[in-house]
Amino acid sequence: MSSLPSHNKDPSRIRKQLSDSCPASSTATTKSLRHERLSRLGSSGSSDVSNDTSTNHAESYFLRRENRLSARKKAEEEIANNDYKKMYEKALATNQRLKSRLETSKQELTMIQDQLERAQGGQNECGANVLEAEKKIKAELKTENQRLKDENGALIRVITKLSK
Incomplete structure (x- = not known):
């Protein structure tokens, strides 16, 4: 499995895959997930x-x-x-x-x-x-x-x- 997120997967699975694959970069993945959620809602902040x-x-x-x-x-x-x-x-x-x-x-x-x-x-x-x-x-x-x-x-x- 790749650690890159795909668009057809559930965001919770993406988060789990990213946190499992690279524990040192969990902060970066959390921030990218937040940014992704915010972009879906149409807000930035x-x-x-x-x-x-x-x-x-x-x-x-x-x-x-x-x-x-x-x-x-x-x-x-x-x-x-x-x-x-x-x-x-x-x-x-x-x-x-x-x-x-x-x-x-x-x-x-x-x-x-x-x-x-x-x-x-x-x-x-x-x-x-x-x-x-x-x-x-x-x-x-x-x-x-x-x-x-x-x-x-x-x-x-x-x-x-x-x-x-």
């Missing part, structure tokens, strides 16, 4: 300017870092918002489905209640018919019972006359 450039590099680094972080946060928020939107839409669809099921259940309940009332009303009519039939049967049984009692009494009298 003292060591205060070199401090400003290093500050500018640090500031630009932190600005780029903040921009990347804010972009990442925005992307995460968009993903989160999309997730919330999807969850909201899913919950809304579930609610609609449950509302329709509730409505059909209510309709079925009213139909069943109507059928129950009709059946009870029919039972009342049937019950009234059964009650009347039972009353008739009861009256017939009472008359039959009375006839049997009378017959029994007559038979007792006949037996007592015969036994005397």
